[in-house]
Amino acid sequence: MSKNEASIVALTVALLGEREGRDALDALAIDLRLLAESGPSVSRAAFAMAMTVALFHDLLRRVPSGAAYVAHARQGGGKVLFDHGALRTIRLPVGPTGALPPGEDAFTRILLPLGYEMAAVYPLDRLRMTGRAYRHIDAPETIPQFFLSELHIDRFDHDFAAAATRIFETSRDPLTAEAKAVLEKFSAGAQVTFEEAACALPAIVASFGRHHAPPAIADYELLLSRSHEGAWIATEGNAFNHATDRVPDVAALADRLKAQARPIKEKLEISKSGRVRQTAFRADSVDREFADGLWRRVPGSFYEFISRDIDPATGTLDLAFDTGNATGIFAMTSATDLKA
Template sequence: MTTSPTTTTLDAVLAGLMRRYSERVPDVQKVLDVMLDAGVIQSPDEIENDHIAFRTMGVPNLGLGSFEKIFLHLGYERRDEYNFVEKKLSAYWYSPPRPDLPRIFASELRVNELSADAQRIIHRYTDTVTSDPVDSLDLDDANAVDQFLHQPLWKTPTLADYQTLLNESEYAAWVIYNRYYLNHFTISVHNLKPGYNTIDEFVAFLQARGLRLNSAGGIIKVSPDGDLRQASTVAQMIDAEFADGAIFRIAGSYVEFAERRVLSPFQDLPADQITRQHRREGFETSNADKIFESTFTTQTGK
C-alpha cells in the first residue's frame, strides 16, 4: 500500500497521542505487562486498537464542531450520532481511512443544559477562546497537531470551580481539568489468541491479576444485539495541581477492552479470513453510557 502524506501525518498524530497517554496512565503498562508475562502477546505491537476516545465542551469555538475538523481532514469519516440524555452528552463515532487504524469516539457536553452556576464557571474558562483554534492549525503538520492535542486551551481551573462542577457533572469536571487528553484506548479482545479472545475470558484474566474494572452496569457491558461486549479499568487517580496551588486527586484516563462478534452472515468463515468488516461495527449508547463512568467517583472512590 502506498502511503499518502495525509496517512503519514495521521500515523504520527496517533503515535503522539498513544505515547503521551501511555506515559500518563500507569494501567496501560500494567495491562501490557500482565499480557506479556502470561504469553497472551509477544509484543505490544500485536494489539489492535479498537478505538480511542476524546471528551469536549459544547461551547462556541470548541466542542465537536471544532475538534472533528482535525480527524476529518486526516481521512476519518463521521458516522452514527449518540445521545446521552442523563449525562447531557452528544457523541459521534468516526471510521478510519485504513482498517488497521483505530475508530474514534468523540463526545461533547451540552453545556447549555447545565445549571446557570455550572455554565458560568465553564464559560469563565472557555470564553477566553475567541476563535476556533483548529482553523489556525496546519493540519498537515503532525507535530503541530500533536502539540495542539496536548496543550491547554484555557487556564487551569481553581479547585473550588472543579469541585462545583464535579457535584453536577463529573464529565464537565474531567474536561475542565484534562482538556483534550486522550480519554482511553481500547484493546480488541477478539483478535487475541484463543483462551483470551472473548471478553469473559479476558476480564477473568485481568481480575485474577488484580486489575480494578468499572462495575457500572456490570463489569461486562453488552449491546442489545449481544455482538458488542465491552469492559474497562477504573480511571487512575492523579495528583492534580489547581490554579490556586491546591493539590487534589482527580480521575485521569483508563483502558477499555472490546469484543466485536462475527455477524451472522459470516459465521462460517474460517477464522483466518475474518476481518473488521465481518464483525459488529459502531457503538452502543447503553454500553458507552456506563463506560463513561470509568472516571466517576462512584468507581474511583471504591
C-alpha cells in the same frame, strides 16, 4: 529518513525520538498495508495512523494501569490492536470555546481532512452529552476510530454554565499555521511531503490535550456536583479519555484480570446487538494544580478493552458503538475525587 523506512515509522520516530518511537510502534499491531507506504510523500491514512500511535503512547504515559497491562502483554509476545480512542469536548451555550472552535468542531477540523467520516450519533442523554463515532474511510477496521463526545452546557443551570464559561473561555488554539496548511492539503485530496507532515504532526497531536488555564477550586467543585464528565474536562481537557484494545474474548480477559487483582470494571457492558462487548480499568488518579495554588487528586484517563463480532448483515466486523455501553464505560472517571 531512510528511503525504505515506512512513512508511519519515520513520522513516529521523528515525533517521539528513536527509542520511544520504536517502543510505541512495537506495542501495536499495525496493518501491513499501511506500513508498506514509504517515499517522499505522505498519505492521509499514514498520517492518521502515525497520529494515533502517538496518542496511544501518550495515553500509556498517563495511565500506569494501562502501561502495566501492555508491558505484560508484550512480555508474552502480544501486541495491542488499537480499536479506538475517546475524547470529551465542551460546547458552551453560545460561540467558541475561548480560541477553540466549539465542541467537537475543534477536532472534526482535524479528523475530516485526515479521511475520517462520521459513522453514527449516540445520544448520551443521562450525561447531557452527545457522542459521535468517526471512522476512517481508507481502512475502517485497522485505523483506530474516534469516539468524540460533547458536553452540552446549555442543558445545565445558570451557575453551572457560568462556571464552565470561566474555565473554558481561557482555551487557546494549539494548531499552527503549518498544521492548518497540511490539513487543507489533505482536505483537498492531496498528499503532503514528509517534511510538511513531520512539521505538522506535533501540533496536531498536541491538540489532544488541555489548553485552558487551571480552574478555580470553587468552579471545579460546582461542575463536579452536577457532572463528573464536566469536572473531568476541567482538569484533563481534550486528552484521550481512554484508549481501547480490541481483543478476541473480552469476557475471558476480564475474568483473568480480576484473578490478577487488576483494577477492572466489575460488570461487562454488552451492546443491544450482543456483538460489541466492553470493559475497562478504573481511571488512574492524577494530581492536578488549580488556580488557587492548591493541588487535588482527581480521576485521570483509563484503559479499555473491546470485543467485536462479525455483523451477519454485512459480513464485516461490527464497528458500531452502543449508547448503553458508552454510558457505563464513562462511569470509569466518575469516582469522587480524592484530596491529596
